[in-house]
Amino acid sequence: MDRSTDGRDRMTATTTATTATTATTATTATTTNAAPRVAEDLNGALRALFDDDPHLYLLGEDIADPYGGAFKVTKGLTGEHPERVLATPLSEGAIVGMAGGLALCGESAIAEIMFGDFATLCFDPLVNFAAKSVSMYGHRVPMRLVVRCPVGGNRGYGPTHSQSPQKHFIGVPGLSLFEMSPLHDNHTVLTHMLSLGEPCVFFEDKTLYARRMVTGRAVDDLFEVRYLGGAGRWAEVGVAGEEGGDCLLIAAGGMVHRALGAMRELLLEDEICCRLLVPSRLHPFDTGPPVAAFTDGAHIAVVEEGAAGGTWGSEVAARLHDELWGRLRRPVGLVSSRDSVIPAAPHLERQVLVQQDTIRDAVRRAVR
Missing domain, CATH: 3.40.50.920 (Rossmann fold)
Incomplete structure (x- = not known):
């Protein structure tokens, strides 16, 4: 798929239309309108992290307002923290490389890969630099780094924007892998990842963004x-x-x-x-x-x-x-x-x- 601006505009239109059509009707009080959608919960989790940690940075393509990211997860963050929410050029290697450098210097960093398929482009700075930096200098170096990767299909995005690349990162020493779900509070999970002091990849299935979080014990009527x-x-x-x-x-x-x-x-x-x-x-x-x-x-x-x-x-x-x-x-x-x-x-x-x-x-x- 063309990754030019025109191609992105077409993809944004598709994202908006698909998000509207994939929202599901809840069957119990736990998934009524009172429960936030997964993307909203993730946005709120990022806001809370920024409020709690003055050393946290967020980097990614088109994450600044008014666009707010391809899936609107970062919407509103630049207005609140313009000096720490940084829109970057189209270069996944540079995004993760800079985020890893921030982490090496003692800061906390979250890098957003617009489509997780392109995590392959940051494989070197993530696997050969960030993951290794935790232990290769003779003593443990905390690396508070989270790489967010929207993944998965069922959205009609085609071969290069629909993959689930989790297996390519399994078994890398010093690298932890997590996956977003509607059952897990995003603030709790992100806080845990940053507290580990080692690079983490957070896989976010795109079909979940429009679904609602499960906020009580009942998932549905059964x-x-x-x-x-x-x-x-x-x-x-x-x-x-x-x-x-x-x-x-x-x-x-x-x-x-x-x-x-x-x-x-x-x-x-x-x-x-x-x-x-x-x-x-x-x-x-x-x-x-x-x-x-x-x-x-x-x-x-x-x-x-x-x-x-x-x-x-x-x-x-x-x-x-x-x-x-x-x-x-x-x-x-x-x-x-x-x-x-x-x-x-x-x-x-x-x-x-x-x-x-x-x-x-x-x-x-x-x-x-």
């Missing part, structure tokens, strides 16, 4: 959520009052609503009871909560939007297979998108990417 290890860690969603189940799903970020839809169909149509675990931190991965939540004989399926091969999901599956060997009745399942570039045509895009029915069918095959 499912409820509880938190394991604090609100910024793991969320567990299941049928109220039900323990155990036939299948334990593990999914992050933009997969949450698709997994919940599959769980509803499986329960009502097939009497297959599932629970869903949603991590905030992808890597390093804590196997404690899924091991504790596992019921002997249940199926485990890890769901992710990226294509199979060297993925976060396969890493999770391998570790759980080791820890639960002897209690599993079948191998840990992986649900991934097809091995294909992502088409721009909506009907073809849906066929390539993981959808609600992809998850439902995978669980049906495994359990039956």
